[in-house]
Amino acid sequence: MKKLFSRKEARQLAAVALVSGIALIYGIWTFAVVPMRRAARDRCAKYTDLAGKNLKAQEAVSAIPDHEAALAAMNADLDRIVRDYAIRPVLGSSYQLGLRQRLDPLAQKAAFTLQSLTVQNPEPLPRRRPEAPLSLCTADIRGLGSYEQIRDFIAYIESDNPYIHVAGLTINTHPSDPKRHRVALRLECVSAPAEPPRL
Amino acid sequence: MNLRVNLIFEHERRDCRVVTFRFIAGLGGSLAALALATILGGALVSARRQAASVETEQWAWDRVQETYAQSKALSARRRQAETFFADLQVWSEARREWHETLSALAAAVPGTLQLTEIRLTRTTVIPPAPVPKVRRPGEKKPPPPPPPPPPHLATDLQLTGRTSSPTANADVACLRDAFASHPLSNGVSSAVIPPGAFRQDPSPRAAPADRIFEIVCTYEQKTL
Numbered sequence: 001m002k003k004l005f006s007r008k009e010a011r012q013l014a015a016v017a018l019v020s021g022i023a024l025i026y027g028i029w030t031f032a033v034v035p036m037r038r039a040a041r042d043r044c045a046k047y048t049d050l051a052g053k054n055l056k057a058q059e060a061v062s063a064i065p066d067h068e069a070a071l072a073a074m075n076a077d078l079d080r081i082v083r084d085y086a087i088r089p090v091l092g093s094s095y096q097l098g099l100r101q102r103l104d105p106l107a108q109k110a111a112f113t114l115q116s117l118t119v120q121n122p123e124p125l126p127r128r129r130p131e132a133p134l135s136l137c138t139a140d141i142r143g144l145g146s147y148e149q150i151r152d153f154i155a156y157i158e159s160d161n162p163y164i165h166v167a168g169l170t171i172n173t174h175p176s177d178p179k180r181h182r183v184a185l186r187l188e189c190v191s192a193p194a195e196p197p198r199l
Numbered sequence: 200m201n202l203r204v205n206l207i208f209e210h211e212r213r214d215c216r217v218v219t220f221r222f223i224a225g226l227g228g229s230l231a232a233l234a235l236a237t238i239l240g241g242a243l244v245s246a247r248r249q250a251a252s253v254e255t256e257q258w259a260w261d262r263v264q265e266t267y268a269q270s271k272a273l274s275a276r277r278r279q280a281e282t283f284f285a286d287l288q289v290w291s292e293a294r295r296e297w298h299e300t301l302s303a304l305a306a307a308v309p310g311t312l313q314l315t316e317i318r319l320t321r322t323t324v325i326p327p328a329p330v331p332k333v334r335r336p337g338e339k340k341p342p343p344p345p346p347p348p349p350p351h352l353a354t355d356l357q358l359t360g361r362t363s364s365p366t367a368n369a370d371v372a373c374l375r376d377a378f379a380s381h382p383l384s385n386g387v388s389s390a391v392i393p394p395g396a397f398r399q400d401p402s403p404r405a406a407p408a409d410r411i412f413e414i415v416c417t418y419e420q421k422t423l
Binding site for chain 2: 056
């Protein structure tokens with residue numbers, strides 16, 4: 001038999017149902033919707049982060065051919081400098097002989113008498129970069145020549161090699177030969193080991 | 200006198216209004232349930248979609264990560280190589296063409312003067328690194344010291360000579376002044392006769408008119 005409620009009981013039931021409904025909605029909101037929203041926010045942040053990283057990575061990856069081409073060009077430049085201008089150790093040990101091979105023809109061309117040549121141990125070039133593929137040799141030269149011969153010798157050196165600096169020069173009169181002067185010349189030259197490292 | 204007789208029970212009463220309270224309650228409850236279900240369903244669908252997107256991006260990241268590291272290493276190598284070449288270029292461009300100076304000097308020296316020594320010195324000056332500020336107890340961390348200034352090349356040319364010309368003063372001054380005009384002036388910041396450098400030749404065989412002189416030229420510094 002269908003239970004019949006009085007008007008008052010029906011209203012009480014409705015009030016209880018309303019309160020229960022509100023409590024249910026609140027519970028669902030607090031324990032389901034809010035955590036879901038939080039998780040969604042976290043996922044969104046992770047997605048944004050990953051998408052940003054991926055975009056950056058894609059750009060970086062697409063620049064690889066450009067980097068490789070630039071490095072290849074610079075290595076070719078370095079090879080040219082090493083081949084054409086750098087002082088190399090002869091038979092793997094002596095930078096002095098390497099420089100002598102370059103200077104002797106120039107001295108001969110200028111009729112300059114090259115008496116002695118000493119080369120100090122190379123230092124990194126540029127300074128404070130020990131990993132640099134090139135180094136700097138300092139060479140002390142002593143010789144004899146007239147003013148013109150000295151000037152020509154220096155001119156030949158400077159036009160032969162843009163990577164040689166005249167770092168010191170002393171020209172003194174020769175006591176017994178007024179036409180020839182004593183010369184002390186200090187050169188700074190780019191040098192490279194027998195197997196120069198790649199860039 | 201009126202008499203009102205109620206022949207039905209309380210629960211047998213029926214509401215005669217078109218929209219009853221029960222109807223509104225039922226409709227409201229249904230709508231609330233529908234809204235809740237829609238929100239929850241939408242959130243679930245959105246969460247699944249987001250999770251799939253995150254998974255796709257993660258997969259892409261896992262795939263590209265190694266190549267990205269290679270690219271970064273390559274980029275660092277390129278930067279290092281470019282810095283090296285830039286430094287080498289600066290060093291190469293800091294060179295002075297001394298044969299040109301020697302040629303110009305030969306033309307500029309008056310015939311009455313005899314140079315006995317030409318001395319060119321070029322030194323690389325490496326300025327000291329700035330000392331970091333000492334931190335006292337309770338003080339804030341001081342800012343890092345600025346990077347050390349770059350090294351530079353300092354160049355001097357010293358000419359020593361003798362003369363017995365009656366116009367020695369003017370001739371030596373003329374040679375000094377030649378460093379203020381082209382072509383000897385190229386890169387020269389000053390040319391001076393140091394105090395006491397123009398004087399009587401002190402050697403025992405010197406005649407009373409013999410003079411010795413010295414001219415010091417300082418060139419502009421070149422930063423490396």
